[in-house]
Amino acid sequence: MERNLFNNRKTIRRGRRSQERKVDLDLTLVEMFERFMVVKKSEGLGERTIEDYQTHFRYFYEFLEGDLPSDEISIDLFREYLAFMIHDKGLKPMTVNLRVRTIRAFMRFCYTEGYINEPIHEKFKPIKVPEDTIQSLTPGEVKLLISSIDDQYYASYRDKIMILVLLDTMVRISELLEIKRRNVDLKAGFIQLEAMDTKTRKARIVPLSSKSIKLLTEYMAETEDFGSELLFLTYDGRKLTANTFRRNMMEYGDRAGIKNKRVSPHTLRHTGALFYVMNGGDPFSLQKILGHSDMSMVRKYIQMTNSDVKRQHNSFSPLNRI
Structure with a gap:
């Protein structure tokens, strides 16, 4: 300072x-x-x-x-x-x-x-924060968000890919924007996050789904002419800022008619974590993907509504074994 x-x-x-x-x-x-x-x-x-x-x-x-x-x-x-x-x-x-x-x-x-x-x-300690305050998007809202993007233009096409990759990998927006093309292994199906580019200053590997691999294969082929080591860039080949992407996401959320929820990269991280568990993923692998050393932090990312809990209970009720 x-x-x-x-x-x-x-x-x-x-x-x-x-x-x-x-x-x-x-x-x-x-x-x-x-x-x-x-x-x-x-x-x-x-x-x-x-x-x-x-x-x-x-x-x-x-x-x-x-x-x-x-x-x-x-x-x-x-x-x-x-x-x-x-x-x-x-x-x-x-x-x-x-x-x-x-x-x-x-x-x-x-x-x-x-x-x-x-x-x-x-004696100077954080105050108590009510739990379950972060609202994730529903599957329907994610579909509305994606469908609101006109991907015939490069910037909106890039944003669409970024949203889907954020949702799939659950990385932070700061981590996503530092990914280099060399960090993406499409054959093995993962992205290597370098230590200096993560919040915890620890390198980690995040897996890619087959859908993300297909999307990134097409995107990387189309953006090869930029000649930059960074994966996501502006239309004129400069580094994309997090604030620019946040503003774009808010605009897409407005177009999609998503009200009373914050549409942001951080919301996608929470949404991805919730979907992962709801689809049967275990919290221990989720902890590794998110890059948290403390399981209590993972708990904050999984904010289930009452209907989510009911749906999970129907699938995994102990009486199903009887």
Whole structure:
């Protein structure tokens, strides 16, 4: 983060200092954050993760209305910030928690390095989020979405392929846009995601269905003349941005008449996970495909409606064995 964002320091609150632990360095909040970012960048984190740290710190800094010396940093400040985000700004719980997690990591670093006395990260925790809040698309809605795309033009044809591949592989949009042509093995039927292109910074292989293999075979043949290593490009051969694709998806959703649901790449990831399980896939292979190390994260991707549960129960009821 540029240093000039934090000029004209304004001290607004004073915290308590514990006498049990000495601070090694007398740094301001901004100076600590600058050291924190040096460490994070050295860890090889993705560009988006680095930007999130900077953006979320900027929000906190704006709330404080300026920089603070280390002896004025207390848990009370962070509790006030939490209340400000929830009640004053009216942010959704998931948005609040995204900001809390990055600032909490920063505070853990400050305490571990001896820049502050108080283990603020132990008390400044994410708030509870209601479960089953992410609405997946139904099979009928997916068909409407696909049929709303006029694929006689390159951009819409590319988008159609991307939507189907996203649904099939359940990769993140950031991962999809970094796929190189060399990463696609049509003969073996999988895509190799390189470590530097995944959110977890771990390479993984995602399988392709026979339908995706056929679609990608045709698409790659038609786009060979671009001469680029990237798989998905703009009509003039430049790298496609995630925001452009998100806007296109919203437009397709409007055309398809899908109301009260967010039509986005992330929705497709959740929809694909739900369809995978509903079609008989097991959660352990799904965990590997999604790239999650924690099964609890997989649980969040499988949001079944009551009718989904009823349909599964009819197929797998214990009484079917009797």
